[in-house]
Amino acid sequence: MAQFYTLLTDVGQAKLANAVALGQTIEITELAVGDGGGSLPTPDSGATALINEVRRAPINTSTTDPDNPSWIVVEQVLPPDVGGWTIREIGIFDVDGDLIGVGNYPETYKPVLAEGSSRTQTVRFVLEVSDTAAVTLKVDPNVVLATRDYVDTERDEHEASRNHPAATEAAQGMARIATQAETDAGIDDGKFITAKKLKAWVKQATESVMGLLKVATQAQVDAGDDDTTAVTPKKLRWGVDYSFGTTGYIALPSWMGGLIFQWARLSALGDAQNTTFNFPIAFPTGMLSGYLSILDSSNNNAAQTEHVFFNDGTQSATSVDIYTYGPNSSGINFNVIVIGY
Template sequence: MTDQNSQFFAILTAIGKAKQANADALGIPWTFAQMGVGDANGADPIPSEQQTKLIHENRRAPLNQVKVDPNNANVIIAEQVIPENVGGWWIREIGLYDAAGDLVAVANCAPSFKPLLSQGSGRTQVIRMNLIVSNTANVELKIDPSVVLATRSYVDAAITNVLPANKAAGTYTKVQINSRGIVIAGSNPTTLGGYGITDALNSVTGGDVAGTINLTNARSITTVAADSASWAGGLHAVSRVSRNILSGFGAWGNGDSVNTLYMGLSGVPWEFGPGVRVKADGVYISGPLTANGAGLSGVPWGGITGTPTTLASYGVGFASQPEAEAGADTNKPMSALRVFQAIAAKVIQATESVLGIARIATQTLVNAGVDDSTIVTPKKLRMGFAILLAPTGYVALPAWLGGLIFQWGIASNVPVATASGGAQGPTRDVSLPLAFPNDTFRISASMNFPNMITASAFAPGAAFISKSVIRLQNNYTSSAGEISWWCVGY
């Protein structure tokens, strides 16, 4: 009967193992084609490598898909979809068949009833088998698409592959599409060239028209020589017809020395130099530039040379090492060195009395049990521990506790001893629930049936036959009965 102690798993059959080895050695494709499901005649089946067919197969149909598990490259996922109009039986066993029709993998599963619609209930059943193989490179899918159903997750994955969510949401003025009309890229160019527009301004000759802007006759920045009707020599934007200065920058001086720098957005420049004057559309600036807020937002800082390149040059002091390690100052910035020193002062090896950091111990360190500077995780602490709490069960201790294994059980209907056999009675061999991996130590047996008269019998005998089998001997001459036993090994 299936309960919380039942185990469900999938294995390759002997035929499947041989075909996998052949595919790996020769590099030939290994094809999974069909999946069968059965009810095992109502029993709880245990998969066997020697199986060539299911115990009782109810249905065999092509696979829906075969794929490699995205989380484990050595796991093959085979899937079949059973439609809602098929059923009326239990599903307890699953078989995987290759293209040649051989049973190459078998699995058991928790019993599940597949109803028919005529029973008043119906569902589409998805059956999956996860199978560990040594090499998935030679596994290929061979299915008939006319008879295969697609699950919703398969369709969702297919749509996601066509329309991956790897685009930044937003509004774009320039987009790129593929041959199916799907947007695959977008951008917001800031230049005409970004839109593929060239020669927006040219130098075709022609005159200006009053009151209009003639782009075909526009001119870019022009160099103007110093004269009485213009600014001093510099780089200016000028009108094509009147030659009036529209904007620019440059310098003029008195004699051979330059004493005024200028720039402006109209015919009258702002001046920067000795003296104090205010122009119609600008102001004279002398000495260091200081401001608080947006007053200097239009100053071209990137063109200013000779500016400091360090915080210290601006009079900003850095925190010292003691200040960085103390971590109390809220005003002084820290250099990369001070940040490292502050972290190094706090990040130290943890001990029983000092907070700090510590590495996670390896399983080897845990098993050795001598290191006192690393931390043991719950997983490594439990590694190697196993327990089966049942009338026939065991407790297996982890390696760091010596790896001892304690086992116990009850053997029923041990044959009665014969009077002619003297003190020696019949024996019965019992398989242990867990084979000792290394060696056996001790075994003991005792009587376990109430009608036994101790005075007329010797104590039962027990001995190890192998690391997985023990032999029990009933020395009671009146009747067969139960014998309790326990043993220890590692």
């Protein structure tokens, strides 16, 4: 007999025979490795556990040997972060946790990175059974680690295949290069255009012909005399600002002259007194004009005899003084609107 081999345990033989007789299956879910207690063991069909199990985990892949239809090949990948022991024995367990097959293994030390060297290692368990249809191998995709050979094979097959999804506006995918006729027609949304074909198609957009447009500069937008460039939302809104309330302002865009309107409701300090209106925002250049109106409130009709006006020489980019006079000036309310740019 070969030095290294696997065999069904007594429990495994009984479960397999029962499954064949009843047309059922046994489900293999896990593979375990052990160090044999320090020496290479001889597989024992009466075993119910490994001599000294060091790791058990779900199986990664399972196949039937193409050259030997009665051989089941179970595989597990040991990641770099497990190890620090020598593999000498191996076993497979079913969904009930019973040891179904056991075998010895060529002594192989599995290092970990902390020891100065590490690797990903694949362990295979080959088991011969009388009826492979009676054995189901359960692979959990959430814990599977792929070997490098498996990844390379799958990648080669994928790259050689032309069975790839088509690209859409919502998902990446494959696309065919459009012909020049398709590019010119502009009605096919399933192909992409190369720079060469696009260059042959490029033309200036007009009111009646689709084509390319250059983005206008802010100066061109403000001037308003260029009819061959495109205005972006950012440049169209450039300079627009506002704040609405009892005190507030609205600033027009630069292409509308950049005018700024600001307003407030103020209460006079008294007869022959200046009340300062501090603008919500500073005028970039300065104030142009303003409007004042007295509000007839607590002082009733007496307020109508009071007077308010802009105090000449006090206008600036940030404020203006408003002069009030009259015996009932103290506390009268008035509205003020100023215009600048």
